[in-house]
Amino acid sequence: MxxxxxxxxxxxxxxxxxxxxxxxxxxxxxxxxxxxxxxxxxxxxxxxxxxxxxxxxxxxxxxxxxxxxxxxxxxxxxxxxxxxxxxxxxxIFEWPVFIRMLNHIFGIFIFVGGAASVALYLFIGGLRGAMVMIEFLLIPTLAWATIRYLTRKEPKLxxxxxxxxxxxxxxxxxxxxxxxxxxxxxxxxxxxxxxxxxxxxxxxxxxxxxxxxxxxxxxxxxxxxxxxxxxxxxxxxxxxxxxxxxxxxxxxxxxxxxxxxxxxxxxxxxxxxxxxxxxxxxxxxxxxxxxxxxxxxxxxxxxxxxxxxxxxxxxxxxxxxxxxxxxxxxxxxx
Structure with missing residues (x-):
């Protein structure tokens, strides 16, 4: 050495x-x-x-x-x-870790489940039905994006x-x-x-x-x-x-x-x-x-x-x- x-x-x-x-x-x-x-x-x-x-x-x-x-x-x-x-x-019991984990899970439900829901509504109700589901997902998506932005830095644990x-x-x-x-x-x-x-x-x-x-x-x-x-x-x-x-x-x-x-x-x-x-x-x-x-x-x-x-x-x-x-x-x- x-x-x-x-x-x-x-x-x-x-x-x-x-x-x-x-x-x-x-x-x-x-x-x-x-x-x-x-x-x-x-x-x-x-x-x-x-x-x-x-x-x-x-x-x-x-x-x-x-x-x-x-x-x-x-x-x-x-x-x-x-x-x-x-x-x-x-x-996971610390708030910065828990909110990141929760937001990650939330994001999966929004994008995976949301995409499946839009496809289903498109099949059932056509374009209008799909637009209704997209509008419904808009607020949860904005909430997910906001939390993701606020937690972008290294957490203080x-x-x-x-x-x-x-x-x-x-x-x-x-x-x-x-x-x-x-x-x-x-x-x-x-x-x-x-x-x-x-x-x-x-x-x-x-x-x-x-x-x-x-x-x-x-x-x-x-x-x-x-x-x-x-x-x-x-x-x-x-x-x-x-x-x-x-x-x-x-x-x-x-x-x-x-x-x-x-x-x-x-x-x-x-x-x-x-x-x-x-x-x-x-x-x-x-x-x-x-x-x-x-x-x-x-x-x-x-x-x-x-x-x-x-x-x-x-x-x-x-x-x-x-x-x-x-x-x-x-x-x-x-």
Whole structure:
């Protein structure tokens, strides 16, 4: 580690290449059936990223939007404040998170249900019937757009959980403004199952402290276990100072502030505007290939073992697709 990195990262920063010799986790058999059931089952994955197909976490459209306006912050991040400093896990019980979640659900009902209703009224009552339904949807749509505009900036949270890359610590809200900090490497990932009112099931990512009953729940649910695992990997990648920041548009504006990421980018000649200059078509193609790469990944194996077994990362799949298209175009023009 260079002098710059030593000065930037705290001695407590997490480094998967130099793991601490931690004692075994406490025996949870005495915690009772219901507590253990709520925590779920441990995920037997290391605190080190291997698959790294983070594009599979979002839709192609959202990645393209982020690439043109990198980051989730209303202003360009500074050295001391930006996505490279901390990852935030909000609570759905906080008003800023709840209103965003509610507005997202509301938007789905408006646009999906509204479109279906307009089509139905068009079929039953013709153009006049469709116009009546459009007028009915106008006020809810304006309300949705207004809330979306008012909540466009980064929310100011109080009871959130914060993961700090520079220190390797996890800051957990306790009560009345008090917080507790625990080293990231003392948490283990668990998966629990959640059944909704309609009978649909989803997966919840929980981080459980090895030596206490402290547990952190991720605010979003997952339909597939692969997506949950890639979320855990991205968190590990973010906290691990032996690795650069995760390769997504979110971090593009601030990679130069992180010494490890800056050194990695210089060594590999990574353009500072790699995602910003990428076309929508290419981002879409990479995202779909990332979906397939995550689905095919042999979880529990290292990246080297996966590659040796024939697994292909999204970049390789994309390059092979481009090469195949060029070959076909050359055959057609010959």
């Amino acid at each position: 260079t002098d710059n990195e030593q000065n930037y990262y705290a001695p407590t920063a997490y480094n998967s290449e130099k793991p601490r010799n931690l004692p075994p986790a406490r025996d949870r058999s005495e915690d009772g059936y219901f507590l253990n059931k709520s925590l779920g089952n441990p995920i037997n994955l290391p605190k080190k990223s291997h698959c790294r197909e983070y594009l599979a976490q979002r839709t192609p459209g959202s990645w393209y939007k982020l690439s043109k306006n990198p980051g989730l912050w209303s202003e360009s991040p500074s050295q001391e404040d930006g996505p490279h400093v901390k990852v935030i896990w909000g609570s 109080k009871t959130d959980t914060r993961f700090f890359r520079r220190t390797g610590m996890v800051s957990i809200y306790l009560d009345k403004g008090k917080r507790q900090e625990i080293p990231f490497d003392e948490f283990d990932p668990y998966v629990s199952f959640n059944t909704g009112p309609s009978g649909s099931s989803s997966l919840i990512l929980n981080l459980v402290h090895r030596y206490s009953n402290t547990a952190i729940g991720y605010h979003n649910a997952f339909m597939f276990e692969d997506k949950l695992k890639i979320e855990w990997e991205q968190l590990c990648d973010f906290m691990d100072i032996s690795r650069p920041l995760p390769e997504t548009p979110i971090y593009e504006q601030c990679r130069h502030w992180d010494p490890v990421s800056k050194a990695y980018d210089e060594k590999h000649n990574r353009p500072s505007d790699y995602w910003h200059k990428m076309s929508k078509k290419d981002i879409q193609a990479l995202t779909f290939h990332a979906y397939d790469a995550v689905k095919d990944y042999p979880w529990g194996r290292t990246r080297q073992q996966a590659l040796a077994q024939g697994w292909k990362p999204s970049e390789q799949r994309w390059q092979e697709e481009q090469a195949e298209k060029k070959r076909k175009e050359a055959d057609q023009s010959a």
